[in-house]
Amino acid sequence: MADKPKSHQFRAMFFKNSTFIKRQKCSLCVQISIPLILVIVLVIVQIWIKSQMSNLDPNSSEINxxxxxxxxxxxxxxxxxxxxxxxxxxxxxxxxxxxxxxxxxxxxxxxxxxxxxxxxxxxxxxxxxxxxxxxxxxxxxxxxxxxxxxxxxxxxxxxxxxxxxxxxxxxxxxxxxxxxxxxxxxxxxxxxxxxxxxxxxxxxxxxxxxxGTNVSIQVNSVSLPSYSQSTNVDIASLLGGSFYPFALSFILPLFVFSIVVEKQEKLRDLSLMMGLKIRNYWIMNYIFNYLLYSIIVVFVVGVSSAFDFAVFTKGSGFGMFLLIFGWGHAMVSFSFFLSTFFKKTRTASIFCYFLVIVSVNLNSLLSFQVYLNSAPPTPYYFYPLFAFYRGISQLSTQCGIDLCPKWESYTWDFETSKIIFWLYIDAVVYLILALYLDQVLPREFGVPSHPLFFLEPIKKLFIKPKSETKEQYNEKTSLILNHHQENNNFDETIDEDVSNEKKKVQQKLYDPSKISIVIDNLSKHYPGRPKPALDGLHLTIERGEVLGLLGPNGAGKTTTISILTGLYKPTSGTATICGYDIRTDMDSIHRIIGVAMQFDIFWEDLSCVETLLYYARLKGVPIAKEIESVEMVLKEVNLFDVKDRLVKELSGGMKRRLSFAVAMTGDSSLLFFDEPSTGLDPETKANLWETINTLKKNRSIILTTHSMEEADYLSNRIAIVSQGKLQCLGNQTHLKAKFGDGYSIRINIDEKFVDTHSPTELIKEFSSSAILAENYNGSYVYRLPKTTVISDLYKHLVENKEHYHIQEWGLSQTSLEDVFLKISENDDTVN
Incomplete structure (x- = not known):
């Protein structure tokens, strides 16, 4: 069973990449046509040169x-x-x-x-x-x-x-x-x-x-009989030393582009949050890129062999195979290595095309001017482009003058043998470097690993944990404990609702059949930062509940979701999602959770069905149920009628609904929505809110948003985090009553009496502690204390309405935004 998710993920990536390449016909044709055009030029030159040489007299070679x-x-x-x-x-x-x-x-x-x-x-x-x-x-x-x-x-x-x-x-x-x-x-x-x-x-x-004589010696110089035969020079192979390096390496920029575009558009990050294993990501991209390279090799070698180019037909076929096969591996690994340094596709593409062109010409210069009669130093082969270019150029030149090396020539003293060896070494070294740099280099999304992260397994072999309970803390945990000790008044100032939630989790005062998530003392501390990003979070979420997770930037919201979705490991504590522990059962958790990011993240050239099939396969939906599962989700978000339409042809609202569909794929029980209605017009936003209300009937939803209106409308409960801690918890009415400053009343008087009458005296008669907050052109806003009795206020206004020429008035409780600002006003955390 352990291999089953892996095979599903390989299928997901293979079919997604295949479909994407199929839609990118122009790009694929260009990548294949460039090598073909180069080879066809060689064919034309070869045919023309042979036709000219056939008319030459082999003995007429004297030139003055x-x-x-x-x-x-x-x-x-x-x-x-x-x-x-x-x-x-x-x-x-x-x-x-x-x-x-x-x-x-x-x-x-x-x-x-x-x-x-x-x-x-x-x-x-x-x-x-x-x-x-x-x-x-x-x-x-x-x-x-x-x-x-x-x-x-x-x-x-x-x-x-x-x-x-x-x-x-x-x-x-x-x-x-x-x-x-x-x-x-x-x-x-x-x-x-x-x-x-x-x-x-x-x-x-x-x-x-x-x-004393008079002689004149006459001796003439004549040549010995000369042996002549028809000229046996393979022009195509000679020129191939310059053409084949371009033909077999112009796809390298495409490999780099395919990796960088998924980083740039956060496609890889979303896939990881939906369960894709990073090792499977690299393995499948490696295989797929090598397949594309193999297609080009088949065309290049096939056409060259069909026209009897000596470099492919008269030398050692196995030696040439080892060279081309090794170059493919070295090029794919090197492309992964290059991709770690780029965040934008445009920069990556320009640099890589420039790199290929410069490398071909620089190698030609060095090979024919500096290292013509001797092998270059060993470091020359550390750069795979130089190694391959020199190897293919040497073989092309030798075969061009009818000196193609046979397999017996491939000894260690033969330079091409060394080149082949170093290409395979380069493939392994650059692949390891790519995987390492991908983990440690700074990136736009996520936190890079420590440069010595690979020593952690070795460290664990020598440092045994004190116990195997889930309450154990490692070295990083002590930082959080120290932070708690420095803030020894934390438990004294904790909100009552937060304290009750903590007690509920610790003492298991809940019905597991009704709970989707239990977060138990979850903490995260990033190296080099003085404060924890998340500090002892305790929280439960019921099935069918929408929890609005609010907080200022850097408060710990994103860290919480990243831990729950498996992007980061907690420093201490744990959480269970539908009974699965995030420390040991993330594979199972990924099958039941879904994520909709703040911005729509898609492969624009895939259709709605193809997009959802990718994520369905990623989650391990059985093959027999893939289509049925995807169509059911499309119906749920009202996109079934446009299921075959490409993503780039959808409207903004449709794309947002498709994001929800991605999150729901695979019968997700828990959904994470990050700013679900950002950038949408009011009508589309209202429609999406209704969609979310429909979705929550059978699922739990964690909603992060900066829109207090959105949180107020969609959430059953609100949790506000600040400085990595949970500060308050409850439904909207409860939080407004508990943390709000009372009520707000707006009074509009007849414009004819704006200069002669003011309702301030009227309001002061009712409550001496009332405060005038706004006054503009006959419209007055007053703040009233929490103790205000609404029925008494209503009676007071009705009795004096005509006297003060009041046209209309409205009463409202303190808004959720006021509560949020009050809770987070002292937040100085920057994570």
Whole structure:
């Protein structure tokens, strides 16, 4: 039986979420279409690139990038040289052919070096290597500047640069460093050809100078046979490194939004008061969000696989599954974590979309600029967005160049394996952080837990309670007892009716069959506050009774209801609701109580029936009786004819009645109404009051309101709390008589005699203690003492009516508002 309420709550949340998503078709379509659009773009790019590449000759890959930088003039080519060691016989060779020494022995013509043209070499000499290199750098800068300005540079860079180390004719030995161009931007030939040509020149010059011959060595450079095949590059997978992070994480803001909107609209708070367990709330949201993510994954992976994207078809399917599966868990947990910091949906949505976009781009920057050839430090993986983005980008890039890793590659040394591991660690850590922060961070409704609340179970293991009776007090209770001792005159000044109620509870002087609620010494003390929010409350409420619970803000009304509905645990004392103890039987209590908050709290896109079905399932109404139970409640509040209408289409009065219907769902025996007619027009308010009067026939109702008129009309008894204590208790007439200042009489005289006659003398004759309270344009209001005999006053006025030109008069007792103000005038509590 213990699992039955849990299964009902899972059903309630699943069907509510499913219906809500179904109504939010546009939002759902956008969330699914964004990933699909990204994948379809990849498909289009893939198809286009393949069609272009199929027309390419795989062997036609030689490109001369220098052709648009400078033009080649074979008659004006040269070699730089330097003789830093001052070697003799190195000589020179000018552009006119005049030369000496080793360099002067260079043959003047070489054929078939570049496009079958003749080449006339000569040398430009430099004093040292630095001067030679600076000149080369200067020429490159001039070339680059001309290219940026779309100008053609007609001079060539040197074919090569020589730095002579040693030369000996006798030993027939030559040592020289040959430098050739390696930057393709400035290369007008082929680097290997330039080197071979320079060797031809030097070898020829060496032989001619040393041996006195006239030879010209001609050696050409050709390539070995090349192996070629059709290009096997998967463009979609390469680009997927940028697309897939967006496609699989753009739903994260929706997850955050769904949690924050229920906090913002107090939907979660109402559900908790109606019996929803917070653990079930998180479990069901986790499952539902993961299902939505899985739908997107199916679409993305399905379309990608259908078009043979290598990242999903050629690598390890199990490895990819672990990565995507782990990211889903990490993303849902991280969304819960983010939701704890937001109170407004607009702020949450903007921040989360911004976070996703920035994270994708920042990860790309770090991965390709900072951590291209090495793994990032371990803390990099603590942020789940970075971890997943890097993992999917790496796999996409590897598969894009036909290097998809197989399952055998997924060892600990393989970075993607580490990423998968850390995603699952992130999922657990962020889920724990989310649950913790949800309890301790300040919130708009309710009181956050102590930061070390999780140590309470451990504390109880080592600190055994003195007894197991319901009168036991824990450490917090002692604060309340101290407060009582500081106010040792409390029992002496307690109201008689309150004292009798306390005695009635303590001595059980009541018939349990006629009582719905028994509150026994209920107290609540919040940490860090000097006074208790609720201080020893004793109260009973009969079946069919409406109790008006009144008091200034912070007096303890909300705390009382929060304890009775299970939101807070009492510091001490207890209460029984229809025989169930709030300390041990809240699951049973939640099935028989209902709450209508001050403001209407609904999912606007659900219908009346769907709204009530959610709460009926939450309370564990049997499946076979769900519809029947809901329709019966709708008839009771006169909403059956609009049962299929969406909540957002209802009028204000209808929404208020639907709030009552929510409270009544599940055959509630006890209803809590908080400011039931706030903000309604007089006609709608009157109709609601009649509805409440109808509802109380079979139920008990606790009504909190600031409207004394409402409390006076609806309540059978009034309980006024102040400074956490019950100050007075009784029906309206009793309280007015006991705490009121007597009677109020209003007299209106004929406007013709306003300036000549005043009824003050008449009233003073009847009662010397009468006080004039108001006087305006012939209308007089007097306060009369409690001892006033109404029949005598009536006789006195009738006898003197004509003499004082009295047109009308009216007598009333002190109002309930006067009583309330008098009781709470010294209340300085702020809770």
């Amino acid at each position: 990038p220098s052709s648009n930088i400078f033009s080649y003039d074979p008659m004006a080519s040269y070699i730089f040289e330097t003789n830093p060691n001052g070697l003799s016989n190195i000589g020179s060779l000018s552009a006119t052919g005049e030369g000496s020494g080793l360099l002067g022995a260079t043959p003047q013509t070489f054929e078939q070096f570049y496009k079958n043209q003749s080449y006339l070499p000569y040398y430009i000499s430099f004093d040292n290597v630095n001067d030679m290199e600076n000149e080369i750098l200067l020429q490159k800068k001039i070339m680059r500047d001309n290219q940026n300005n779309n100008n053609m540079f007609t001079n060539n860079l040197p074919t090569s640069a020589l730095a002579f180390n040693s030369f000996s004719v006798q030993n027939q030995q030559l040592s020289v460093n040959i430098s050739t161009e390696s930057q393709s931007r400035y290369l007008w030939g082929v680097s290997a050809q330039n080197l071979v040509f320079t060797l031809n020149v030097l070898n020829s010059a060496f032989i001619n100078y040393v041996y």
